[in-house]
Amino acid sequence: MNAPAPRSPWDRPGAKLRVATASLAGCFGCHMSLLDLDERFLDLVELVALDRTPLTDIKHLGPCDIGLIEGGAANAENVEVLREFRRNCRVLVAVGACAITGGIPAMRNNVPLAECLHEAFVRGQGLVDRGIPDDPELPLLLSQVHPIHEVVRVDHFLPGCPPSADAIWSLLTAVLEGRAVVLPWEQLHYD
C-alpha cells in the first residue's frame, strides 16, 4: 500500500497552497477588500490556487491549506459551511468584525428572533405578501448570531470592517511563510 500523499504543499515545497474563502453572515465587504490587493493579487496567485470561493463558484471545497471566513454564523447553512471549512482546512482564519464578534448582524441578538421576523415580514411597512417565509429551501435562522470561534476552532483572527488590503496581505504573507501574525498599529482596526 502506498503511503498517503502529503496533503499540503507545505510538505511539498514549490507546489501551490490551496486557499478557500466563504462569506457567511457578512456583507462581502471583506471579499471586496481582498480584491483591493490589486496587483498584489498577481503575486498571490503565484503562490496559491483558489479552491471554493465566491470568485470560482466552486460549491464544495476539497482539502485546503488556508480557509478565510467572512461573516458570523446566523443560520444552519452557515454552520454547515463553517464545519466543512474546518474539516478541510489546515488553517482557518476569521476575517473581519462579523466573523470575530458577530458584528452588525449580531445586533439582532438583542431582540427575540420571533419579534425580528414579525417586524420584518408581518408588521413591516409596504409589504405585499405578509407572512414569515417558510420555504423548506431557506436555511433556518439560529436564535442568535455567533462569532465563528464559538462554533469551530479558529487559528487566526484578522479584525477590521473590513480589514484593509494591507492587513489581509500581512496575514496571508505571515501564514504562507509560517511566521507569527503581527499586525502593525496602522493595520489594526475594529471599524
Place this chain on the structure above:
Amino acid sequence: MNDAQNAANERPAFTLDGGRIPFTPGQTIMDAALAAGVYIPHLCHKPGSAPHGSCRVCVVRANGLELSACTTPAQPDLVVESEADDIRALRLAVVQMLFIEGNHICPACEVSGACALQAVAYHCGMLTPRFPQRFPRRAVDASHPDFVLDHNRCILCELCVRASRDDDGKRVFAISGRGIASRLIVDSPTGLLGDSSFSKDDAAARVCPVGAILPRRQVFRIPIGKRYYDRSPIGHVGDVAPRLDAEDVEL
C-alpha cells in the same frame, strides 16, 4: 549639576519596566508614571478624578504582586512591571472580558476612533475578544434632548458617577446591582436621563471613555478614520480624547 537636577535627584523614585520614575509622596504609581510621560493603559482612571480601581486594565506587578497602578501608592524602590509579557497577557484578558460583557460593535458605533476602550484594545494588540460573547439585552435611553445614553456600551468605569457627584454636585448617575447584574442608573423619577437634571454643560457629559454617553447631532463632524485615536496610538497621546463635537480639532 544645577538646582533643578538636584531637586529631581532628591525625589524618591521607583522603577517601572526598568526606568526610574520619580514621585511625590501621596502619588499613586499611575499618577507618577503619567507625570513622567510613561503610559500605563487605563480606562476608569482620569487625572483629577478620585482613583477608582474598578476596570483593572492598569494591572501591573509591583514587588511581585499584581495590583492596579491607579490605586497603589508609589513607594521608594518599588519594582513595577507593566509591559512584561505575562502582565500584558493578563491585561489583554481584562480588556477582552470588557468587550464580551457588553455589546461593543465598533462598526456600528458613533465614537469608533475616539473610544478609549477601542484604543486600549489596539494598544494591547487585541485581535479577538476570545471569550464567548454574552450579548446582554440592554436599553438605549434616548429621552434627553442633547444626549443619548446607550447602556450597551457602558463599561461601568464610574467616571460619569464621579464627575456628576464631585464636579457637578448633582449625583445624576450611580451603579446599581452586583456582579454581572451591575448597571448604570439615573437619578430621576422615571429613571430616564431626560427627566434628570443632567445637562450638556455638565462635566459628566464629557468624561465617558466609550460611546455610552453620546452627544446628539455632533458625532460625525469628524469622519471615522480621521479621529483622535485613528491618527495616533493611545500610548503616545494619552487618554483624553477631544470631544467629538469640538470644532477646533484638526483633521
